[in-house]
Amino acid sequence: MWHPFTQQSKWVEDSPIVVDRAQGMYFWDTDGNRYLDGVSSLWVNVHGHCHPVINEAIRRQLERLDHTTFLGLTHEPGIELAEKLVATAPLGLTRAFFAGDGSSAVEAAIKMAYQAQAQRGENRPYFLHIAQGYHGDTLGAVSVGGIDLFHQTYRPIMLDTLMVSSPGVLDPGQSRLDRAGQVLAEMRELLNRRGSEVCAIVIEPLVQGAGGMLTHDASFVVGVRDLCDEFGALMVVDEVATGIGRTGKMWAVDHAGITPDLLTCGKGITAGYLPLSAVLATDAVYEAFLGTPAQARTFFHGHSYTANPLSAAAAVANLDLMESDQTVAHAAGVGEQLTRELKAVAELDGVVEVRQVGTMVGIEVASVGERTGFAVCQAARERGVWVRPLGDVVILMPPLAISSEQTTTLTSAVAEAIGDVLR
Ligand SMILES: Cc1ncc(COP(=O)(O)O)c(C=O)c1O
Known part of the structure; x- marks a missing residue:
């Protein structure tokens, strides 16, 4: 296989998640580990995975x-x-x-x-x-x-x-x-x-x-x-x-x-x-x-x-x-919660800027190695949260229907991951 936007020489060294199933805001790998889908499976998911109505x-x-x-x-x-x-x-x-x-x-x-x-x-x-x-x-x-x-x-x-x-x-x-x-x-x-x-x-x-x-x-x-x-x-x-x-x-x-x-x-x-x-x-x-x-x-x-x-x-x-x-109104509320919770993240050592409109968030981190953004995402993964970087910008883009509690899980895991990598 040849994956999109992927340096294959690194891919074969890394240990990729093999996704087995998904439900709501989470997906599970073939080893049974659960991850919060913090980027809506590349910005697409709205109501969560395998929603009964859809x-x-x-x-x-x-x-x-x-x-x-x-x-x-x-x-x-x-x-x-x-x-x-x-x-x-x-x-x-x-x-x-x-x-x-x-x-x-x-x-x-x-x-x-x-x-x-x-x-x-x-x-x-x-x-x-x-x-x-x-x-x-x-x-x-x-x-x-x-x-x-x-x-x-x-x-x-x-x-x-x-x-x-x-x-x-x-x-x-x-x-x-x-x-x-x-x-x-x-x-x-x-x-x-x-x-x-x-x-x-x-x-x-x-x-x-x-x-x-x-x-x-x-x-x-x-x-x-x-x-x-x-x-x-x-x-x-x-x-x-x-x-x-x-x-x-x-x-x-x-x-x-x-x-x-x-x-x-x-x-x-x-x-x-x-x-x-x-x-x-x-x-x-x-x-x-x-x-x-x-x-x-x-x-x-x-x-x-x-x-x-x-x-x-x-x-x-x-x-x-x-x-x-009323998913759009809910998403606006998620955006407000993210704004509140990301205030503390913006103050963390190594965070250059937090940019956000609604449920679209980019946390730019200082570069402290070859792949700092990637390292933060790996640290979040160890906390059961899946996010993906764009270079040294860590992207948060949860499904619009994410709950308040899950939103906090997302922001806390990413804050801790930034602490791990940029401490
Ligand atoms: C603004 C914008 N336009 C177009 C695209 C391309 O969409 P697709 O990946 O579905 O081809 C993207 C994907 O990220 C996008 O963000």
């Missing part, structure tokens, strides 16, 4: 329809999911296009934005994006990314794009509000010169997750909307990580009160069960694709498993459960 929805769907293509056919789970997504989306996002995972949603959004502009008679081949951004691992998504470690190797084979600084990387003593203004000014300067060539601005709203949970002020998101309107660019927000309640609101753009032209979502959409993602679009974008077949304005894009009925059924059950359990 399990039952998938089982019921399996008895009825496994899979048929969405090319030339449609089905109830797909229709129902589109309706529910659009109902929760910022006002004005009225169309749902399904894809397979976060990267493929971003890929679809990039092509959609380019084609919509082209079919309106605009020649705009450039995407404007942000340093430290991450949008997935396929080439279009990598092209609008900005993390050198992951992306630099592929520069020669990537799209030619325009990039500005990250609004989440502050000068010493700088406020997030000032930093937002500074990056917006940088964008404006670039757009003054190249604006007529820019197809879309692509951002992760509020939190640049894989960049190390770099957070920015909501005024940045508002400012990007304004710049897009002024310069005729489309606004693409990638809510694959921030969407579906993660930030304490259904969508991160809800904190800014704006509607983008295109919004990508994935990860938590199926409650962390099955791959599925979506691009939500405005009517204006959708209408740019309408015409006779001979005009070839069609969006020639799709996948074998687009809108897979099992995934769609899981997603419908997830959104229903989120409504009945």
Whole structure:
């Protein structure tokens, strides 16, 4: 086997957890050890593992329809999911296009934005994006990314794009509000010169997750909307990580009160069960694709498993459960508890910064060896808590439905692990 984002030479030396089963906020390895899933199985889990309602929805769907293509056919789970997504989306996002995972949603959004502009008679081949951004691992998504470690190797084979600084990387003593203004000014300067060539601005709203949970002020998101309107660019927000309640609101753009032209979502959409993602679009974008077949304005894009009925059924059950359990309000409460409990962590020796929006947390630790972040996560693992680092940033991203007691278990174990490694 060859694992994702894994240096195999180290992997074969380490002793990996072999996961056997999972229930609620925990999973168990084949030796019977229990771990709290502190990163929601890479930011996807919502209600906990093997939730009876989601399990039952998938089982019921399996008895009825496994899979048929969405090319030339449609089905109830797909229709129902589109309706529910659009109902929760910022006002004005009225169309749902399904894809397979976060990267493929971003890929679809990039092509959609380019084609919509082209079919309106605009020649705009450039995407404007942000340093430290991450949008997935396929080439279009990598092209609008900005993390050198992951992306630099592929520069020669990537799209030619325009990039500005990250609004989440502050000068010493700088406020997030000032930093937002500074990056917006940088964008404006670039757009003054190249604006007529820019197809879309692509951002992760509020939190640049894989960049190390770099957070920015909501005024940045508002400012990007304004710049897009002024310069005729489309606004693409990638809510694959921030969407579906993660930030304490259904969508991160809800904190800014704006509607983008295109919004990508994935990860938590199926409650962390099955791959599925979506691009939500405005009517204006959708209408740019309408015409006779001979005009070839069609969006020639799709996948074998687009809108897979099992995934769609899981997603419908997830959104229903989120409504009945008031999961987003619960997540906001989890976020507040994390803020309270992480105050003490921020004071620990060796902690550089704690960054947080809602249930998304990055604890940056000082580097005291080759893999300090990894060492902290290993120490947490010995305490029965599973978390994963991004370099020297320890990520906490629990399932939204985590209880108050389990949240404390998570923060205490990580605080003790930091003490072990950085004492
Ligand atoms: C903001 C963002 N976009 C896209 C992706 C890619 O999603 P996937 O791993 O499902 O392809 C991620 C994954 O972490 C992400 O955080």
